[in-house]
Amino acid sequence: MISKRVQRIQPSKTVEMTSRVAELQRQGREVLRFNVGEPDFATPEHICLAAEEAMRQGFTKYTPVMGILELREAISRKMEEENHVSYLPDEITIGAGAKQCILAALLAICDPGDEVIIPYPCWVSYPELVKLTDGEPVMVPSKADFTLDVSAVKEVVTKRTKAVMINTPNNPTGAVYDRKSLEELAALAVEHDFYIISDEVYEKFVYGGNPHVSISSLSDGIKERTILINGMSKSYAMTGWRIGYLAASKEVIRAVNVLQGQMLSCVHSLSQKAAVAALTGTQEPLQSMIREFEKRRDYMRRRLSRMPGISCRESMGAFYLLPDISGCYGKSYRGITIEDDMRFTEYLLEEAMVAAVPGSAFFAPGHLRFSYSNSMEQIEEGMDRMEQALNKLF
Numbered sequence: 001m002i003s004k005r006v007q008r009i010q011p012s013k014t015v016e017m018t019s020r021v022a023e024l025q026r027q028g029r030e031v032l033r034f035n036v037g038e039p040d041f042a043t044p045e046h047i048c049l050a051a052e053e054a055m056r057q058g059f060t061k062y063t064p065v066m067g068i069l070e071l072r073e074a075i076s077r078k079m080e081e082e083n084h085v086s087y088l089p090d091e092i093t094i095g096a097g098a099k100q101c102i103l104a105a106l107l108a109i110c111d112p113g114d115e116v117i118i119p120y121p122c123w124v125s126y127p128e129l130v131k132l133t134d135g136e137p138v139m140v141p142s143k144a145d146f147t148l149d150v151s152a153v154k155e156v157v158t159k160r161t162k163a164v165m166i167n168t169p170n171n172p173t174g175a176v177y178d179r180k181s182l183e184e185l186a187a188l189a190v191e192h193d194f195y196i197i198s199d200e201v202y203e204k205f206v207y208g209g210n211p212h213v214s215i216s217s218l219s220d221g222i223k224e225r226t227i228l229i230n231g232m233s234k235s236y237a238m239t240g241w242r243i244g245y246l247a248a249s250k251e252v253i254r255a256v257n258v259l260q261g262q263m264l265s266c267v268h269s270l271s272q273k274a275a276v277a278a279l280t281g282t283q284e285p286l287q288s289m290i291r292e293f294e295k296r297r298d299y300m301r302r303r304l305s306r307m308p309g310i311s312c313r314e315s316m317g318a319f320y321l322l323p324d325i326s327g328c329y330g331k332s333y334r335g336i337t338i339e340d341d342m343r344f345t346e347y348l349l350e351e352a353m354v355a356a357v358p359g360s361a362f363f364a365p366g367h368l369r370f371s372y373s374n375s376m377e378q379i380e381e382g383m384d385r386m387e388q389a390l391n392k393l394f
């Protein structure tokens with residue numbers, strides 16, 4: 001009785017891992033969690049206070065479908081200043097998280113059989129969200145250093161290409177796309193007249209002084225074809241508040257608003273007020289979060305790189321590392337032989353109580369995704385435990 005559409009969709013592998021770890025913790029086992037894709041920091045105090053204040057003032061009713069004007073104005077100013085691209089408040093719509101905005105965008109542009117090109121490794125949800133809209137995900141490899149391979153994208157463009165979905169900084173690789181490759185992709189999109197869905201939720205987490213470039217800032221032609229996705233979850237440690245947003249041409253926004261009106265009515269009113277405070281208030285908590293992430297990234301990468309059988313590429317952004325663990329293949333301990341990244345993830349969980357996500361969930365077999373959104377003490381402890389588990393294999 002369940003629809004074929006839903007039967008085609010895989011459950012989220014990262015959500016599965018989170019449930020597995022929660023179960024082990026319930027059994028009293030001390031699992032160190034490097035599988036989680038959310039900042040371990042608390043939502044800054046001034047943001048929580050804004051929501052509290054709004055509740056006391058009775059701001060608890062439906063809001064406009066596309067979100068309150070105050071928030072869309074704040075986002076418009078932010079994009080002008082930080083992303084160097086102008087979107088009017090009515091070219092912006094608020095959704096229940098970036099994920100929901102991506103789904104709304106895909107529903108707005110995809111007909112059955114339309115193709116959406118997705119460079120991989122990529123976030124687990126992209127191909128599934130495309131399938132939900134009856135579109136066809138077309139997976140293309142990134143370069144060996146995980147950056148965007150525009151020539152690989154070009155090879156798979158057809159008449160049915162509706163969009164290319166990019167994510168910079170990238171989950172799970174930490175790659176940050178440079179201006180040149182984005183310019184090349186933009187030229188391709190304009191030439192073949194397809195959309196770019198640009199997921200920029202990790203934009204604040206770029207290390208080593210490199211810039212984050214929003215593809216829509218590159219020209220009017222590409223701005224017209226870009227659906228820019230962003231949100232509050234990662235930048236302001238607000239994952240549970242469920243605020244994302246989408247900026248696009250008026251035509252796309254009109255279609256998205258029709259959908260959102262039928263699917264959502266509006267996003268949580270208090271979260272919208274909290275998001276205004278996040279964007280217009282002090283950015284100091286964000287800056288200290290970035291500094292802390294950079295320290296953890298450097299430490300974790302150093303430790304991983306020294307372990308037998310592991311090689312770990314530098315990650316320029318987001319809060320993930322994606323070490324290659326294929327050097328451990330064929331090694332055994334206590335009857336477990338490491339044959340693939342799934343087995344390796346199991347081994348780490350069993351032998352070291354260290355949780356990570358198998359790279360194959362992100363189309364990166366032979367790798368493991370580690371999130372460093374965990375305290376330095378836990379990272380040190382986790383790396384010690386992992387090293388001991390690896391020493392047993394070698």
Ligand SMILES: Cc1ncc(COP(=O)(O)O)c(C=O)c1O
Nearest residue numbers: 037097098099123171231233244
């Ligand atoms: C690349 C990417 N996009 C979007 C999201 C979802 O963000 P939100 O919490 O705003 O739905 C995530 C969350 O892990 C992500 O990694």
